[in-house]
Amino acid sequence: xxxxxxxxxxxxxxxxxxxxxxxxxxxxxxxxxxxxxxxxxxxxxxxxxxxxxxxxxxxxxxxxxxxxxxxxxxxxxxxxxxxxxxxxxxxxxxxxxxxxxxxxxxxxxxxxxxxxxxxxxxxxxxxxxxxxxxxxxxxxxxxxxxxxxxxxxxxxxxxxxxxxxxxxxxxxxxxxxxxxxxxxxxxxxxxxxxxxxxxxxxxxxxxxxxxxxxxxxxxxxxxxxxxxxxxxxxxxxxxxxxxxxxxxxxxxxxxxxxxxxxxxxxxxxxxxxxxxxxxxxxxxxxxxxxxxxxxxxxxxxxxxxxxxxxxxxxxxxxxxxxxxxxxxxxxxxxxxxxxxxxxxxxxxxxxxxxxxxxxxxxxxxxxxxxxxxxxxxxxxxxxxxxxxxxxxxxxxxxxxxxxxxxxxxxxxxxxxxxxxxxxxxxxxxxxxxxxxxxxxxxxxxxxxxxxxxxxxxxxxxxxxxxxxxxxxxxxxxxxxxxxxxxxxxxxxxxxxxxxxxxxxxxxxxxxxxxxxxxxxxxxxxxxxxxxxxxxxxxxxxxxxxxxxxxxxxxxxxxxxxxxxxxxxxxxxxxxxxxxxxxxxxxxxxxxxxxxxxxxxxxxxxxxxxxxxxx
Ligand code: AGP
Numbered sequence: 001x002x003x004x005x006x007x008x009x010x011x012x013x014x015x016x017x018x019x020x021x022x023x024x025x026x027x028x029x030x031x032x033x034x035x036x037x038x039x040x041x042x043x044x045x046x047x048x049x050x051x052x053x054x055x056x057x058x059x060x061x062x063x064x065x066x067x068x069x070x071x072x073x074x075x076x077x078x079x080x081x082x083x084x085x086x087x088x089x090x091x092x093x094x095x096x097x098x099x100x101x102x103x104x105x106x107x108x109x110x111x112x113x114x115x116x117x118x119x120x121x122x123x124x125x126x127x128x129x130x131x132x133x134x135x136x137x138x139x140x141x142x143x144x145x146x147x148x149x150x151x152x153x154x155x156x157x158x159x160x161x162x163x164x165x166x167x168x169x170x171x172x173x174x175x176x177x178x179x180x181x182x183x184x185x186x187x188x189x190x191x192x193x194x195x196x197x198x199x200x201x202x203x204x205x206x207x208x209x210x211x212x213x214x215x216x217x218x219x220x221x222x223x224x225x226x227x228x229x230x231x232x233x234x235x236x237x238x239x240x241x242x243x244x245x246x247x248x249x250x251x252x253x254x255x256x257x258x259x260x261x262x263x264x265x266x267x268x269x270x271x272x273x274x275x276x277x278x279x280x281x282x283x284x285x286x287x288x289x290x291x292x293x294x295x296x297x298x299x300x301x302x303x304x305x306x307x308x309x310x311x312x313x314x315x316x317x318x319x320x321x322x323x324x325x326x327x328x329x330x331x332x333x334x335x336x337x338x339x340x341x342x343x344x345x346x347x348x349x350x351x352x353x354x355x356x357x358x359x360x361x362x363x364x365x366x367x368x369x370x371x372x373x374x375x376x377x378x379x380x381x382x383x384x385x386x387x388x389x390x391x392x393x394x395x396x397x398x399x400x401x402x403x404x405x406x407x408x409x410x411x412x413x414x415x416x417x418x419x420x421x422x423x424x425x426x427x428x429x430x431x432x433x434x435x436x437x438x439x440x441x442x443x444x445x446x447x448x449x450x451x452x453x454x455x456x457x458x459x460x461x462x463x464x465x466x467x468x469x470x471x472x473x474x475x476x477x478x479x480x481x482x483x484x485x486x487x488x489x490x491x492x493x494x495x496x497x498x499x500x501x502x503x504x505x506x507x508x509x510x511x512x513x514x515x516x517x518x519x520x521x522x523x524x525x526x527x528x529x530x531x532x533x534x535x536x537x538x539x540x541x542x543x544x545x546x547x548x549x550x551x552x553x554x555x556x557x558x559x560x561x562x563x564x565x566x567x568x569x570x571x572x573x574x575x576x577x578x579x580x581x582x583x584x585x586x587x588x589x590x591x592x593x594x595x596x597x598x599x600x601x602x603x604x605x606x607x608x609x610x611x612x613x614x
Contacts, residue, residue, distance in 0.1 A: 001077035001608035002103035003027035005200045006164040006174045009191025009221045013071035014058060016193070020200035021051050021075045023248055026404055026609040027196065028077025031088035034058070035099030035166060036068035042099050042168040046088035051075060070172055072164045074101035077608040080109070081126030091130040093137030094122055097168035100136060102129040103196050104181040105613050107159035132157060136165055146170040147218045150177055151231060154216070160359070160612065164194050177216040181612055182357055182385060185209045185217055185224065187238060192219040198243050199400060206241045210383060247400040255601045257403035257495070261587050262454055264411045265447035268580070270397045271415040272443060279440045285423040287394045290348070290374055295427050298348050301326055302341065304333040304364040305352035306611070308406040308490060309413060313352045314483035315579045316417035322576065323425040323436070333360035334614070337367055349373040354401060354409035355610035356384020363614060365389050378416050380409045394420065403602045404609045405494045407587045410487065414580050418443055442577040449571045453584045460585050463550065463566045464592030467521045473500040476508055477525035478535055484525055484579045488586030495594035495604045505538035516545035525582055526553040529575030539563060552585055554578070
């Protein structure tokens with residue numbers, strides 16, 4: 001969370017910074033700011049709230065600001081200090097010559113602040129970041145060298161950071177560094193960019209260098225110098241970025257979320273491509289580097305993840321246990337890291353993350369790694385920090401996901417778990433050929449079924465309008481679709497702010513049923529299979545308490561019409577594959593409710609797409 005961007009070259013920096021921040025807005029939108037150097041003077045422009053507020057301020061002074069060919073920018077998700085203009089980045093020192101933007105948390109900022117205040121530094125904000133600005137200014141006063149000043153400052157700061165720094169006295173120079181927060185440098189012709197993430201720079205260049213922890217880069221229009229924290233020069237590894245700028249367009253959809261929901265049939269095709277070629281062929285998963293013997297010897301699997309990725313992991317647990325006979329524990333990363341977890345070299349630990357930058361999950365996998373477990377990372381960002389921790393890296397290839405509410409990455413993660421489970425089962429010979437072939441067949445035809453669901457989205461829209469003014473929402477399911485209920489509820493909460501909860505249908509009668517009355521919608525995920533009749537009975541129980549009943553089902557049974565006020569029908573699907581199909585109408589339901597209520601669908605309040613703080 002928080003995004004930083006920087007530019008140094010011969011073009012005007014203003015538009016590049018604002019465009020970069022626009023494409024990083026998914027990382028936070030509590031405030032935004034830029035620092036530029038106009039005619040030899042560092043100037044800061046900041047605004048509380050959405051980036052548009054900053055754009056309004058800079059538009060009014062455009063002619064002046066656009067003279068600067070260097071600048072740094074920031075988009076904030078507040079951690080330390082209220083989301084107001086004073087706490088907005090960039091931050092500066094007493095004399096105003098330094099400007100710093102920061103993503104992360106300076107953990108020892110309190111001690112540093114006390115020391116700096118003793119030395120005469122006057123703090124204006126409540127942020128941890130301002131300590132860095134004062135510290136760099138102090139070190140610069142001693143060394144008269146900005147790179148050295150940043151290097152010495154990073155030796156004193158603890159925590160996580162991606163930093164970009166400019167100084168009024170050091171013309172046309174950005175110094176940037178990172179520790180446990182993402183940062184890359186974009187390389188143009190006689191110009192350089194720095195950014196927290198690819199979308200900020202992909203329009204301008206595909207050549208980039210990812211910084212590693214504790215590396216410091218110094219950029220001028222004509223040079224890029226990379227050193228380590230001890231000041232030694234290090235070689236630069238330039239890569240070609242795999243993204244296309246078009247990935248950042250809404251392609252005619254009103255919101256990124258709607259576009260990303262519609263991309264799911266193709267996402268499934270992408271994930272399967274080259275891995276599942278035919279029903280009678282084995283799944284190919286070369287990314288798994290554990291050898292056959294080690295796979296056969298696995299005695300447990302632990303999966304760590306957060307939010308939507310956690311729900312994908314829960315689906316993964318059902319499939320792996322069903323097909324591979326290996327016990328699987330799924331735990332939120334933020335819980336896993338604060339207790340003694342048991343595991344050894346025969347424990348496979350899977351970290352699941354869209355962004356690959358979620359701090360809790362990174363810590364969890366590092367913890368498991370230090371214990372000797374094999375680390376398998378399922379991520380949409382093979383260029384991420386988490387990916388670098390992987391012994392086995394399984395990229396999910398969903399393409400860049402801009403909407404804060406995850407949709408297509410969930411689909412890609414779930415499909416990856418089917419492939420992983422089949423792959424292990426084929427090695428262990430733990431499931432019958434006919435069962436595996438049935439799942440493979442369903443996987444191959446899943447994109448067509450998803451397309452069918454999407455072509456009936458108007459039905460979901462009608463249902464959304466009917467229930468949009470509900471204060472609360474309950475989702476019930478059993479078995480493999482319990483995670484679907486949780487994910488459906490999470491989507492609704494995130495973007496419409498309606499209090500929604502997913503329950504296992506059997507638990508309803510143990511407490512939550514007390515909440516039911518004529519104002520409470522209960523959405524039952526009623527997919528054909530082992531638990532269909534049981535859920536139907538639970539739905540009857542809810543109906544008897546006057547709840548407003550909605551069914552999401554692949555059954556054509558006309559008797560359902562008496563029980564349910566609204567029915568969302570999807571094509572018939574094998575129970576094992578049903579989570580991949582059933583989630584789509586729930587994503588659409590959340591979308592249409594939020595849209596109907598006029599909420600900010602792609603940038604819901606208080607959220608950020610990648611949560612890089614624990
Ligand atoms: C998804 O809609 C959420 N915004 C959020 O729960 C997210 O899934 C979670 O923060 C984990 O992110 P990750 O997958 O990038 O690790």
